Amino acid sequence: MNIDLVKQKAGIIGESEGINQVLEMVAQVASVDISVLINGESGTGKELVSKALHLGSKRASSDLVIVNCGAIPEGIIESELFGHKKGAYTDASDSRKGYFETANKGTIFLDEIGDMPIETQVKVLRVLESGEFMRVGDSITKKTDVRVLAATNKDLGKLVREGKFRQDLYYRLKTVTINIPPLRHRKNDIRLLVDRFALQFSRSNNIKYKGFTPESIKEMHNYHWPGNVRELRNFVESILILQKGERITAEMVSNQLAGDILDYNQSNDSLPVVVNRDPDQAERELILRQLLFLRQDIEDLKLMMKESSFSDLNSSRSINQSFDSTIHNNEIINQDDNLIKGEAIGAFNTKDLEKEMIIRTLEHFNNNRRASAKSLDMSERTLYRKINDYGIEKKIKKDN
């Protein structure tokens, strides 16, 4: 396998020296049936690399079972990994397969292996060495044929010195280690990643995308990206939502990053996550924002459909034309005889409307009240009263 194939198979983006070294290593070891330890900060692409290793192996047609060791409560982790026998617990009414059995013939990815309880580690070592394991509560040894990939963002060597990680398992795992450098050490990849994420996101959400200026990319080089590629992806997606349809400038980027850094500094959490929320929470928030955004789009679409069917009735426009009008949003607004855009209905009342109308008419006529009153079709006295009532006076700048 060469690195282009690795990139293509797993959708890994990058051309920096750092990512190329990772990819070369993946290309070398993917097809060899040995365990691999993947090291890297949060969001650097450890899971992506595990997929690349699996897809590049003879096991590709079988399953890749991903287990987040840090997320499973200590009390049930062994039964999750190795399964249990009926009656092993009071509530174990059935026998159950564990992940090591499910992954038979395939690959198991033990994510956050540094969080695995030390008693469980010895059992994992046994599977690694002989493929043997026992279901919880069982006395029969079973065999499984799995390749083990493991990942951590912790310093396993340090955990070993602190007595929190078994040395034998550590040595066994670290023979082949892939270190993924943090994004701040491979800034050349930022442009490619931004392009890809922006295109994907704008396409799947139907957002107009006008690109990022070269200066805006440079601005991103100045930031240290503690949440790495995941943070960059979230960043690109949020800026596209916030600056809907605009070309992204350096200023937009620095403003948004300033907000993120502020959040990050306010966090007293030492974990390398973006802001004072964990990556999962940040993703949930992003999804929520996307949903909100989608809802807005649906409203827009409904409106466009309504408007275009109206105009179809009123003027006998051809199907092609009416299809066209759903594309050019701005055009439809002027197609009916209304002065107020449909979307704006419900957002204000007659007072707001009258106030704005008076202010803008006065501005238009350079604060000439007689001309304004005439244009507004009200008496000058009425206009004076309304100017007072609405407190408009202060707002109108006099030219002289």
Ligand SMILES: Nc1ncnc2c1ncn2[C@@H]1O[C@H](COP(=O)(O)OP(=O)(O)OP(=O)(O)O)[C@@H](O)[C@H]1O
């Ligand atoms: N080189 C890359 N090319 C394309 N996408 C990437 C790359 N690296 C990471 N990503 C994307 O960034 C996100 C985070 O990647 P991934 O989940 O693999 O990181 P991780 O190291 O496992 O993070 P964590 O330690 O938080 O579990 C994913 O959406 C992934 O697709």
Ligand SMILES: [Mg+2]
């Ligand atoms: Mg991960």
